[in-house]
Amino acid sequence: MERIPTTQVSQHIGQRVRVQGWLHALRKLGGVTFVVVRDGWGTVQAVSEDETELTALSETAGLGAETVLALEGLVVAEAQAPGGVELRQLAVEVFTPVAETLPLPLNKRQIKASLPTLLDHAVVANRHPARRAVFRLAAGAMAGFRATLNGRGFTEIQTPKIVASATESGSNVFQLDYFGRPAYLAQSPQFYKQIMVGVFERVFEVGPVFRAEPHDTTRHVNEYVSLDVEFGFVANHFTVMALARDVIAGILETLQTGYAAELALLEARLPIVPAAIPHIHFAEAQELILQRHGVDVRGEPDLSPQDERWLGQWAQEEHGSDFLFVTGYPMVKRPFYTHPDPTRPGYSNSFDLLFRGVELITGGQRLHRYGEYLAALEQAGYPAAPFESYLEVFRYGMPPHGGFAIGLERLLMQLLDLPNLRLATLFPRDLNRVTP
């Protein structure tokens, strides 16, 4: 008999079906036994009042949770069953018996384990329905990202993660031994996505980025997924912000329509994306912090995490928005390719998008003329040589362009109100963790 997913069992009432999966829970109540099977999509309950049906589960001593099996049975509508259906008149076939005690329980509503324990055993902990839902939503966010941009004439690209030049901004990079020469793990697809604007005009990429910063916080890891966008013929960073708004809205819409079960399981508070997300200039934001909180951060070149939380509060109270664009970050804190604000010296045509008080997106308008790049590199004190092929593209005509990058795990962390970014990462890589 052909196997069906557990999520389709309810469409087969009155028929015998075969499901395959893991023994999620086995509840013996004396005369009646409940078997819950979990497969890659969901769970289904089976019930038996006849022990001989379940001999395959009892004949091997100590057969326990996570045993891999096939279960055939008659689909019956039953109001008392979770999901309204259950399997009866069972036949069990065991593929992979499991007798060992799990390192942490998977069949409770929530995993009760410390973060290190959870991550140490991520290979099994990620099977838990609540953990799994997080990563299904990650897939949904990537799908929504792609769908939104594909619908607007963008082309998906994959750029190299092994790169030759180390420095893009001040961020540290991981060095590799590349056949005896130094090479580096890409800290961003920035250069390549800009270059590809010359080819496709509108490009995006979903891929890993590597940061060798020894930071140790709840919202940083050393490898994460960056949802990158870059496109040509922008007026300024506001063109970029408008697209960023639509991309976020597209992602959330995809989650809402296609991932309702996961959102419900995790009790996600879906934000509403305003037609126009409120924005505030960096300098005004600092004034606002002084007025509202009496802390004078004027003159600081960047916003602190506390500043961002305050601004997030303000956006919520003043605009009823979970999102806030902060625009015009000082040039000194932005990478050399950032386009300056032509009307406000020292400030840039860049932005961050704060989501519930945490930086979610960084973006802006880039320089697009060769001469500007030479001047910017000199200003930043970088030699031009390592950037030679990057610079080449600007000698042969690049349009005004810009783009942004969304941190996938940041999006999930804020959307799901997770206390640590690592909980939105399948197998986190941080200061002291490279396994599993």
Added chain:
RNA sequence: GGGCCCGUGGUGUAGUCGGCUAACAUACUGGCCUGUCAAGCCAGAGAUCGCGGGUUCGAGACCCGUCGGGCCCGCCA
């Protein structure tokens, strides 16, 4: 890198003015139970309290060292 904090059965915790035969929950094993769905009830097994040294009649607890981890800050397209 700076500051603060934590290491106790598989897991999560209690025990911290030194008196422990190390407690509770959950997972696990066995028994009972005909509608469970975080099942329930009963019983059982499971911890030389991160490691090393010291103080003491006596250390899970106090002191020193060490290893591991967490949080905040910093650093960070």
